[in-house]
Amino acid sequence: MAKKHKRTDSGARRIEELIGPLRVPPGTEVDLAKDFDPRYKAHLKKRESAELLRTGVELLTEYQAKLAAQDTYGVLMCLQAMDAGGKDGTIRHVMSGMNPQGVQVHSFKVPSAEELDHDYLWRYAKRLPARGDIAVFNRSQYEEVLVVRVHPEVLGRQQLPPSARRRGIWERRYREINRWERYLTDNGFKVVKIFLNLSKEEQRARFLKRIDVPEKNWKFSAADVRERRYWDDYQRAFSEMLSATSTAWAPWYVVPADRKWFARICASAVLVHTLMEIDPRYPTVGRKARKELAVVRRQLEDEAPKGAPRDPYRAGRRSGGHGDHGSEA
Incomplete structure (x- = not known):
């Protein structure tokens, strides 16, 4: 038993060393272009990636089983990125060894008429995980301070009263999201947030590959390319979002995304670290x-x-x- 404990401690230290530089400390003013390199890969080499990812998946499988058995905590992982940032591939690889009964993945597209008839967090609250489960938001509540900010016409469709559209709306939404996430964590639902940080040049290359490879044509959308015109606006919105909403109870991790293999290892490590912090245990039965x-x-x-x-x-x-x-x- 002692040997296993030492192995766990060693793994925890290695994970912390890997993801520590990616965490946004609360209160930090972030400038994405200066503070985070999309091509950063620590000391790792690609040939190590398969084994490391496999180890991460094995740990996730173990911890997921304990999380489900304990039935006390839930985990919400929020993924944000620019188009072609690798969200789908990250989810597919990181979750590959987990029991699908305990994992739900939700993608949030353009809000429906019903969703627009409710407050902006309503559609996200509907998809929160149950205790013992893990939910992944492929895009999340942070769309409400990103795409809605970059495209004011989207805000105009949210049917807000005039008082809610006044100056300071983004600061207010940051506060509301922070308080909502604090409410969730206080009730046993851990929130972990990952931003896949893609460079503009790598996005261009991935878009071209989607055009050049027939099997990838279905993934290409001209709308994605149109959004590239707003690249600088998105970078400013991401920087301010990270600065305002990385908290002690729900931190942001800026994961370098130009190398897909490294991004997947980091995402796996962040989720493993979150589960290690929860430290779920199998229930024990009484004497009777x-x-x-x-x-x-x-x-x-x-x-x-x-x-x-x-x-x-x-x-x-x-x-x-x-x-x-x-x-x-």
Whole structure:
């Protein structure tokens, strides 16, 4: 047991060393262009990435099972990025080993008429995870201070009363989102936020690949290219958002996204770190329940067919096998 504990401590330190430089300290004034390099890759090499990502996925699988069994905490991971930033691929790779019953991924597109008839956080609140689950927002509540800010006409469609459209709306929304996330964390729902930081040149290259490779044509949208005209506006909006909404209870991580392999490792590490902080445990049963289990064990052992071990699992363990006979795990 002590050896396992040491291994966990070592892994936790390595993860903290990896993601520490990516965390936005609360109160920091961020300038994306100066403070974060989209091509940063720490000390890692691409050939190491497959093993590291596999380790991350294995840890996520382990922690997810404990999170679900404990049924006390939930996790919300928010992903933001410019178009072609790699959100879909990050989700696919990071979540690859997890039980789909405990993970929900929600993408937020243009709001519907019903959604516009409610407050701007309503559609996000509807998709929050249950206790024991992990929810991933592919775009999130932060669209309300990003695309809505860059395109004022979108704000005009939100049917706000005149008083809500006054000067200072963005500062007010930052405060409201911060308070909402604090409310969630106070109630057992951990919020972790990842911004995939893509360079303008890498976005251009990815758009061209979507045109050049027929199998990727379906991913290309002329609207995405039109949005490139607002690149500087988005960079300013992202910088201010990161400055105003990275909090002690819901920090932002700026993940370099020009190298997809590194972005996936970092996203996995951020989520593992979040689960390590929760430290979910399998529930333990009381004395009365253990006595009931002992009675049921004897009944099942007595039903063993002639020549079969009374307890296949224990027999397999004693013989040096895995003891997986009859298991669906």
